[in-house]
Amino acid sequence: MTTHERTSAMRAAGRLSRRGFLAGAGAAAGAFSFGFSFPLPVRAATQAAAPEVNAWVVIQPDETVIIRIARAEMGQGSLTGLAQLVAEELDCDWDKVRFELVKPSENRRRERVWRDMSTGGSRAIRGSQEYVRTGGATARAMLVQAAAQGWGVPAAQCTVAKGVVTHQASGRSTTYGAVAAAANGIAPPTAVTLKDPKDWTIAGQPVKRLDTLDKLNGSLVYGMDISMPGMLVAIPKACPVHGGKLKSFDAAAVAKMRGVKHMLRVDDETVAVVADTFWRAKTALDALPVEWDNGPNANVSSETITEMLREGLTADTQFVGNRVGDAKAVLAGAGRVIEADYGFPYQNHAPMEVINATVRWTPERCEMWAPTQVAEAALDALASAAGLPVEACEVHVTRIGGSFGRRLTTEYVTMATRIAKEIPGTPVKMMWTREEDMVQGRFHPVTQCRLRGVLDADGNVEALHMRISGQSIMAYMRPSIMTANGDPVTFQGLLPGGAEMAIGYTIPNLLIDHAMRNPHIRPGAWRGVNLNQNAVYLECFIDEMAQAANTDPLVFRRKLMANHPKHLAVLEAAAKGIGWETTKPADGVHRGLAQVMGFGSYVAAAAEVSVTGGRLKIHRIVAATDPGYVVNPQQVEAQIAGSFVYGLSAMLYGECTVKDGRIVEENFDTYNVMRLDEMPEVEVITVPSGGFWGGVGEPTIAVAAPAVLNAVFAATGKRVRQLPLKNIDLGTS
Amino acid sequence: MAKLNVNGKVVEVDVEDDTPLLWVLREHVGLTGTKYGCGVAQCGACTVHLDGVATRSCALPVSAVTEENRIVTIEGLGAETPHPVQQAWAELDVAQCGYCQVGMIMAASSLLTQNPNPSDDDIRAEITNICRCGTYPRVLAGVKLAAEIMSTSRG
Numbered sequence: 001m002t003t004h005e006r007t008s009a010m011r012a013a014g015r016l017s018r019r020g021f022l023a024g025a026g027a028a029a030g031a032f033s034f035g036f037s038f039p040l041p042v043r044a045a046t047q048a049a050a051p052e053v054n055a056w057v058v059i060q061p062d063e064t065v066i067i068r069i070a071r072a073e074m075g076q077g078s079l080t081g082l083a084q085l086v087a088e089e090l091d092c093d094w095d096k097v098r099f100e101l102v103k104p105s106e107n108r109r110r111e112r113v114w115r116d117m118s119t120g121g122s123r124a125i126r127g128s129q130e131y132v133r134t135g136g137a138t139a140r141a142m143l144v145q146a147a148a149q150g151w152g153v154p155a156a157q158c159t160v161a162k163g164v165v166t167h168q169a170s171g172r173s174t175t176y177g178a179v180a181a182a183a184n185g186i187a188p189p190t191a192v193t194l195k196d197p198k199d200w201t202i203a204g205q206p207v208k209r210l211d212t213l214d215k216l217n218g219s220l221v222y223g224m225d226i227s228m229p230g231m232l233v234a235i236p237k238a239c240p241v242h243g244g245k246l247k248s249f250d251a252a253a254v255a256k257m258r259g260v261k262h263m264l265r266v267d268d269e270t271v272a273v274v275a276d277t278f279w280r281a282k283t284a285l286d287a288l289p290v291e292w293d294n295g296p297n298a299n300v301s302s303e304t305i306t307e308m309l310r311e312g313l314t315a316d317t318q319f320v321g322n323r324v325g326d327a328k329a330v331l332a333g334a335g336r337v338i339e340a341d342y343g344f345p346y347q348n349h350a351p352m353e354v355i356n357a358t359v360r361w362t363p364e365r366c367e368m369w370a371p372t373q374v375a376e377a378a379l380d381a382l383a384s385a386a387g388l389p390v391e392a393c394e395v396h397v398t399r400i401g402g403s404f405g406r407r408l409t410t411e412y413v414t415m416a417t418r419i420a421k422e423i424p425g426t427p428v429k430m431m432w433t434r435e436e437d438m439v440q441g442r443f444h445p446v447t448q449c450r451l452r453g454v455l456d457a458d459g460n461v462e463a464l465h466m467r468i469s470g471q472s473i474m475a476y477m478r479p480s481i482m483t484a485n486g487d488p489v490t491f492q493g494l495l496p497g498g499a500e501m502a503i504g505y506t507i508p509n510l511l512i513d514h515a516m517r518n519p520h521i522r523p524g525a526w527r528g529v530n531l532n533q534n535a536v537y538l539e540c541f542i543d544e545m546a547q548a549a550n551t552d553p554l555v556f557r558r559k560l561m562a563n564h565p566k567h568l569a570v571l572e573a574a575a576k577g578i579g580w581e582t583t584k585p586a587d588g589v590h591r592g593l594a595q596v597m598g599f600g601s602y603v604a605a606a607a608e609v610s611v612t613g614g615r616l617k618i619h620r621i622v623a624a625t626d627p628g629y630v631v632n633p634q635q636v637e638a639q640i641a642g643s644f645v646y647g648l649s650a651m652l653y654g655e656c657t658v659k660d661g662r663i664v665e666e667n668f669d670t671y672n673v674m675r676l677d678e679m680p681e682v683e684v685i686t687v688p689s690g691g692f693w694g695g696v697g698e699p700t701i702a703v704a705a706p707a708v709l710n711a712v713f714a715a716t717g718k719r720v721r722q723l724p725l726k727n728i729d730l731g732t733s
Numbered sequence: 734m735a736k737l738n739v740n741g742k743v744v745e746v747d748v749e750d751d752t753p754l755l756w757v758l759r760e761h762v763g764l765t766g767t768k769y770g771c772g773v774a775q776c777g778a779c780t781v782h783l784d785g786v787a788t789r790s791c792a793l794p795v796s797a798v799t800e801e802n803r804i805v806t807i808e809g810l811g812a813e814t815p816h817p818v819q820q821a822w823a824e825l826d827v828a829q830c831g832y833c834q835v836g837m838i839m840a841a842s843s844l845l846t847q848n849p850n851p852s853d854d855d856i857r858a859e860i861t862n863i864c865r866c867g868t869y870p871r872v873l874a875g876v877k878l879a880a881e882i883m884s885t886s887r888g
Contacts, residue, residue, distance in 0.1 A: 217819065352830065676869045
């Protein structure tokens with residue numbers, strides 16, 4: 001070990017052991033406005049921890065307000081939004097707010113006082129807003145009570161502004177920092193009244209994120225950056241054909257390579273090389289002779305999977321997501337049927353930070369430092385693989401270098417723990433290569449869809465049958481929630497009603513059903529989940545029907561949406577924003593629309609594109625969103641623009657193909673994604689109508705692709721029905 | 734053994750010649766701000782300055798670098814006062830997960846050294862780093878703001 005190595009390792013280890021929490025502690029949000037310098041390096045949580053006011057709030061004598069955050073932060077910004085909600089009810093000074101990440105063991109020990117830590121389904125804010133606001137309001141009441149008791153006055157006579165408690169009648173005032181210790185002994189009120197969102201002054205504001213500064217100077221420690229004295233690095237390789245087995249490997253062939261310590265069979269399908277550094281482990285793994293038993297799926301290819309799915313397009317099925325009237329009968333008797341087949345390929349999450357976890361196992365205790373979206377499930381997986389009681393285990397949740405649903409599973413926790421258990425007492429950082437991450441992903445599932453529609457004499461939709469054939473995520477990921485007929489998550493955005501994923505059209509004869517066909521490729525929840533392809537299928541086909549009716553796509557949709565005012569309102573907002581009925585696009589530029597409801601929010605997009613010499617340029621997308629309430633408008637805007645990059649990357653390029661049973665694309669050279677040169681202008685319109693709480697991270701991803709594809713049709717007369725677009729010739733024909 | 738000039742200091746590391754500079758920086762020098770994203774010079778998360786030029790360190794063997802080459806990592810970029818790119822990034826809240834942002838910042842600061850007043854098209858053509866969170870609109874705005882800050886400070 002070099003001096004540098006040792007020094008940095010010790011520094012990191014000290015940092016990890018010294019803190020109760022992996023605390024991020026940026027400077028105050030307002031303190032680094034342009035023109036001010038900001039402090040570098042970023043300081044860690046200051047001073048000795050004061051006693052908490054309650055589970056959500058700690059106030060230091062220097063007035064620093066520490067707000068505890070239980071949901072994972074992977075870039076989506078909910079850390080700051082949740083802090084805003086607590087701070088709003090607390091009436092503290094936002095400039096004094098810092099954050100601290102909760103550990104799952106603490107949550108368990110305290111009977112889940114922070115509730116659900118899992119972070120997915122665009123639920124971080126909408127799923128916790130009520131109890132985090134209650135936490136802030138409760139802490140406020142306790143602080144005020146402490147001040148009032150000190151003065152011997154009724155708490156009801158006291159007011160609070162920015163963490164200063166005032167008793168007007170006697171002209172006295174004090175601060176949260178001064179009464180926080182006393183507040184700790186006050187019984188919390190049994191009920192608090194939350195503010196009306198129209199009175200918000202911290203929530204609802206475009207404040208800066210609390211977690212930015214250490215991302216800008218390289219000091220933020222992601223899971224990949226964990227370093228400890230004596231730590232080893234493990235790189236695993238699993239059978240590239242999912243479901244295949246590890247037959248054998250020749251450890252002796254690489255045992256003498258520099259830095260190499262162990263060659264391990266991790267489980268039935270995985271081998272790992274453990275060395276002192278990543279590069280030495282990787283070099284040895286690349287040289288390690290390995291024999292695989294590829295199993296029964298060794299001959300599966302993209303072509304055979306497509307065949308399997310196409311069979312499902314006409315097969316019998318009992319799994320119906322939405323049924324109105326008798327679509328089949330109308331279709332059978334119709335003179336003219338409009339029909340199209342669409343398809344959406346496998347996608348990899350491909351977050352920038354690959355899968356990793358650092359584990360130290362001893363016979364008495366097991367600790368892990370890792371990025372995860374499901375901290376509590378990760379703790380359970382750790383304990384189970386460690387063979388220790390859960391009380392003897394600890395998960396330190398790091399901030400996450402992108403995830404998009406990938407780290408909702410815990411198979412990598414189990415894998416890292418099994419490796420560490422072979423090397424007791426030694427911290428082992430398991431890192432996947434990008435290639436392993438691409439091949440062993442949990443893929444956006446593959447589906448095909450046949451749509452058949454009938455127009456009545458007035459050009460209105462009389463009947464629509466939408467048959468989806470393809471893979472269920474939950475059959476693999478959460479079999480316990482499968483119903484007798486199928487996967488309830490299949491019909492996202494297509495359901496007859498409800499507050500989460502309802503279709504926005506009234507069609508007198510409608511049938512939406514699903515034939516489950518599960519290839520062996522392991523599926524997962526990929527940002528937007530099934531809303532992605534369902535929105536492409538429905539919104540592009542509605543456009544096809546509008547064309548068949550010789551009707552403007554906006555006018556055509558309006559006629560179907562009279563009973564869906566929230567869906568229609570965002571569509572109208574997006575259309576208005578792009579000037580659908582008021583301005584002509586520039587020469588050669590064409591427009592498309594799409595709308596959908598997902599994750600509790602109503603979203604729509606209008607796109608402007610041109611196609612020149614077969615080359616697509618996306619000029620501009622106007623997005624409209626109704627999430628009920630907006631907690632941080634600038635972060636909502638960032639999420640929407642970002643979701644478009646993710647969704648359009650899939651539409652343009654995203655495709656994981658299968659050959660000889662394994663995923664072919666191993667890196668960004670073959671799994672391309674959108675870069676800055678292709679980024680359109682994005683205009684975000686938020687129309688929060690209140691009365692409900694919708695998600696933000698995912699819904700808009702689903703409208704980017706269909707809006708662009710509908711604009712591509714307007715530009716070229718070509719319907720792109722099988723994604724990605726890179727495989728389609730858009731040249732003039 | 735290799736001698737490197739990293740952030741103005743000469744360091745000696747005992748590594749194999751084919752070790753990519755990225756892993757030398759991360760595991761032997763202990764500077765983990767430079768990130769691994771792909772290992773094939775596609776994503777740019779590993780971008781450092783090599784003699785002032787943005788260079789992807791994940792596919793550059795350490796043997797290709799000598800003590801004469803000045804390597805600057807994110808830790809060395811704004812060590813004394815934040816670089817205008819870092820100031821602009823803070824002002825505009827550019828980062829989401831942040832993992833790729835150190836590479837973005839290194840690419841952007843290099844671009845502004847070569848081209849102090851880049852057009853939108855220049856920025857779009859030159860910043861080819863991958864961001865899966867999709868921060869591109871703010872990266873574009875951030876580079877322009879950083880150019881403004883730099884031109885103001887030049888007077």
